[in-house]
Amino acid sequence: MSRADPTLRRPRRHLHYDALVGLVRQRFEELPEPRRDPDFSLADTLMAGLALFSLKGPSLLAFMRRAVDHNWRRVFGLRAVPSDTQMRTILDDVDPNRLRPVFRDVFRQLQRGKVLEPYVFLGGCYLVALDGVEYFRSQRVHCDHCLSCQHKTGAVSYYHQMLAAVLVHPDFPEVIPLAPEPIQRLDGRDKNDCERNAARRWLRQFRKDHPHLPIIVTEDALSSNAPHIRDLLDHHIHFILGVKEADHQHLFEQYQRRLETGQVETVHEDDASSGANRSWTFANGVSLNESNREVIVNLLVSVEVDACGEVHSWAWVTDLTLAADNVRQVARGGRTRWRIENETFNTLKNQGYHFEHNYGHGAKHLAVVFASLMMLAFLIDQVQQRCNPLFQKAWQKEGAKCALWEAVRHLFASFEVASMAEIYGGIAFGYQRPTLRPLIEPATARSRTDTS
Numbered sequence: 001m002s003r004a005d006p007t008l009r010r011p012r013r014h015l016h017y018d019a020l021v022g023l024v025r026q027r028f029e030e031l032p033e034p035r036r037d038p039d040f041s042l043a044d045t046l047m048a049g050l051a052l053f054s055l056k057g058p059s060l061l062a063f064m065r066r067a068v069d070h071n072w073r074r075v076f077g078l079r080a081v082p083s084d085t086q087m088r089t090i091l092d093d094v095d096p097n098r099l100r101p102v103f104r105d106v107f108r109q110l111q112r113g114k115v116l117e118p119y120v121f122l123g124g125c126y127l128v129a130l131d132g133v134e135y136f137r138s139q140r141v142h143c144d145h146c147l148s149c150q151h152k153t154g155a156v157s158y159y160h161q162m163l164a165a166v167l168v169h170p171d172f173p174e175v176i177p178l179a180p181e182p183i184q185r186l187d188g189r190d191k192n193d194c195e196r197n198a199a200r201r202w203l204r205q206f207r208k209d210h211p212h213l214p215i216i217v218t219e220d221a222l223s224s225n226a227p228h229i230r231d232l233l234d235h236h237i238h239f240i241l242g243v244k245e246a247d248h249q250h251l252f253e254q255y256q257r258r259l260e261t262g263q264v265e266t267v268h269e270d271d272a273s274s275g276a277n278r279s280w281t282f283a284n285g286v287s288l289n290e291s292n293r294e295v296i297v298n299l300l301v302s303v304e305v306d307a308c309g310e311v312h313s314w315a316w317v318t319d320l321t322l323a324a325d326n327v328r329q330v331a332r333g334g335r336t337r338w339r340i341e342n343e344t345f346n347t348l349k350n351q352g353y354h355f356e357h358n359y360g361h362g363a364k365h366l367a368v369v370f371a372s373l374m375m376l377a378f379l380i381d382q383v384q385q386r387c388n389p390l391f392q393k394a395w396q397k398e399g400a401k402c403a404l405w406e407a408v409r410h411l412f413a414s415f416e417v418a419s420m421a422e423i424y425g426g427i428a429f430g431y432q433r434p435t436l437r438p439l440i441e442p443a444t445a446r447s448r449t450d451t452s
Helices: 017-029 042-054 060-066 069-076 083-091 096-112 195-209 226-234 249-262 329-333 338-351 368-386 387-399 401-414 420-429 443-451
Strands: 120-122 123-139 147-150 155-169 172-177 181-183 214-220 238-242 265-271 276-289 292-305 310-316
Touching: 017 042, 017 069, 017 096, 017 368, 017 420, 042 060, 042 083, 042 368, 060 083, 069 120, 069 249, 083 368, 096 172, 096 195, 096 368, 120 329, 123 338, 123 368, 147 368, 155 195, 155 338, 172 338, 172 368, 181 195, 195 226, 214 329, 226 238, 226 276, 226 338, 238 329, 265 292, 265 310, 265 329, 276 329, 310 329, 329 338, 329 368, 338 368, 368 387, 387 401, 387 420
Parallel strands: 123 214, 214 238
Antiparallel strands: 120 123, 123 155, 147 155, 155 172, 155 181, 238 310, 265 276, 276 292, 292 310
16 A cells, blocks of 8 residues: 555544444444344344445345355454345344444444535535335235235235435535435334335434434425425424425415515526526525415525526425525535435445345345345445545446446455455455465366376
């Protein structure tokens, strides 16, 4: 490792992969063990699941067979390695809420390392994007917690969703996932769960985990409803929520009347580099809809005419008081919601994480536990992308995320390593390739000897 390389200066070692895995291991060891004299501890089993998603194994069975036992112990701290069947059986009984504290532990390490200071977005607040995502669907496999929908043909589809939450910033591609909230059929309930109920649970739990963290939540237009806005305000959380004229006729009628009477303010900007013309028009103190006149919001409409003459428009409601000096930033915050689609869901689905692959569904909690462990692995990866120069060099060397994961899996399965840092270093700077020496003499060599 060259000290002259500017990308490797001042590494935050407590945020590197091996340090965070040790932190996660410590939290898992604190979880109560409900079984008597188990062959495999709950901590070992959870860490094996995290290893699967950290190394992006496309198949649970194949992955468990290929790994080097030494590496399980040294990199992930496993004392015993469960089989794929044993892992599924043990994790099926784990309450997913038990995994929430580990997300908070990693977040606090980021705060300690001052990594989050550049993420402060507006008015001392962080920007958090919320959105639901589906990660499992089947017409055959299901459990008591599955959501379900019946098709016109009579067939029934079973599926799982989660409400994901990620800390985002317009200037940074890395997102910081917070603990997700499952969207699933709750115990004893006949009706499907929904994203709105999951959001209410998430807000309540978020404030328990981070009682004083100032945030602005940004969401799509489905969230612009009075009950959800009340929930946000009750938890002292600011918001920038997408809104559509077709769904909020009363809101836009108020805006139109103010526009016609000159009671709104507009900020214009010409972008010489792209040839685009942009405007931000805003109105403070309008009611959300006729049924909830007491829910007062501020409306921001952004219009962009590009160099080709095409018109693009967006609109948001917010509790932030709008003024000429902040509407650009508020609009940036609203548009940054797409980072949960692009840098989160798209990455999990298309860049080697196998988010929609069924590693095992179980009868109780297995599908949700696996999804939570995958999100935890993604969190650790995002921290490496942001903070670990060695990871950055390895990624640069391979060129694509999928190629990087393949290189990591190859070294983990082929060599005895002491840490993930050794694997990243081997990828970034190269490594000595030993000559293959089979432990058993090949049959061709024996046949030649017998012939002579």
